[in-house]
Amino acid sequence: xxxxxDDPDTPNIVATFExxxxxxxxxxxxxKPGRLEIRGHRLSRYRSDSVRHPSLRTSEGDCAAxxxxxxxxxxxxPYRELRYGPFRRVxxxxxxxxxxxxxxxxSDGLLAVSWPRLQCTDPEPVVTEPYTSFVRSNLARExxxxxx
Numbered sequence: 690x691x692x693x694x695d696d697p698d699t700p701n702i703v704a705t706f707e708x709x710x711x712x713x714x715x716x717x718x719x720x721k722p723g724r725l726e727i728r729g730h731r732l733s734r735y736r737s738d739s740v741r742h743p744s745l746r747t748s749e750g751d752c753a754a755x756x757x758x759x760x761x762x763x764x765x766x767p768y769r770e771l772r773y774g775p776f777r778r779v780x781x782x783x784x785x786x787x788x789x790x791x792x793x794x795x796s797d798g799l800l801a802v803s804w805p806r807l808q809c810t811d812p813e814p815v816v817t818e819p820y821t822s823f824v825r826s827n828l829a830r831e832x833x834x835x836x837x
Contacts, residue, residue, distance in 0.1 A: 691778065701792075701803040704780060709798035710734070718802070720788050725802065726779045733773045735764060783807050 694703045706727065708716070716729030786804045794801045 693780070701805055703801055703803040706778065706800040707798065708795070708800050713795050718793060720786070720791060723782055723784055724779050725782050726777070727800070728777045730775050731773050
């Protein structure tokens with residue numbers, strides 16, 4: 690999961706990703722034109738193979754000695770909500786963000802990625818009064834002529 694904070698009062702935009710249990714060595718972060726890509730792998734704390742435990746009965750139904758060669762059981766999880774395995778997340782970035790502009794911080798299971806707020810390359814056109822009105826009003830303010 691992720692949050693993006695775009696506060697106009699700050700110079701940077703910050704994306705925060707939840708990555709509990711993921712080490713920086715288990716992920717890769719790449720910047721491609723117009724997008725940021727985060728890939729990685731979250732490992733379970735528990736191995737996925739079977740766990741050995743004492744079996745109380747043999748196939749004949751007799752009580753068995755603690756023979757470790759016959760002691761297997763699959764691990765049991767009454768609730769399994771955490772997700773493990775590979776992950777990938779891509780977010781769109783404004784044109785002009787470069788690798789040198791990204792700031793990364795992984796702390797307490799949160800990855801914060803920030804980049805500077807960029808000025809628009811195509812500013813909105815400024816609508817002005819017609820030139821003659823502008824000149825006439827400025828001259829009148831300066832006392833050079835009376836507006837008609």
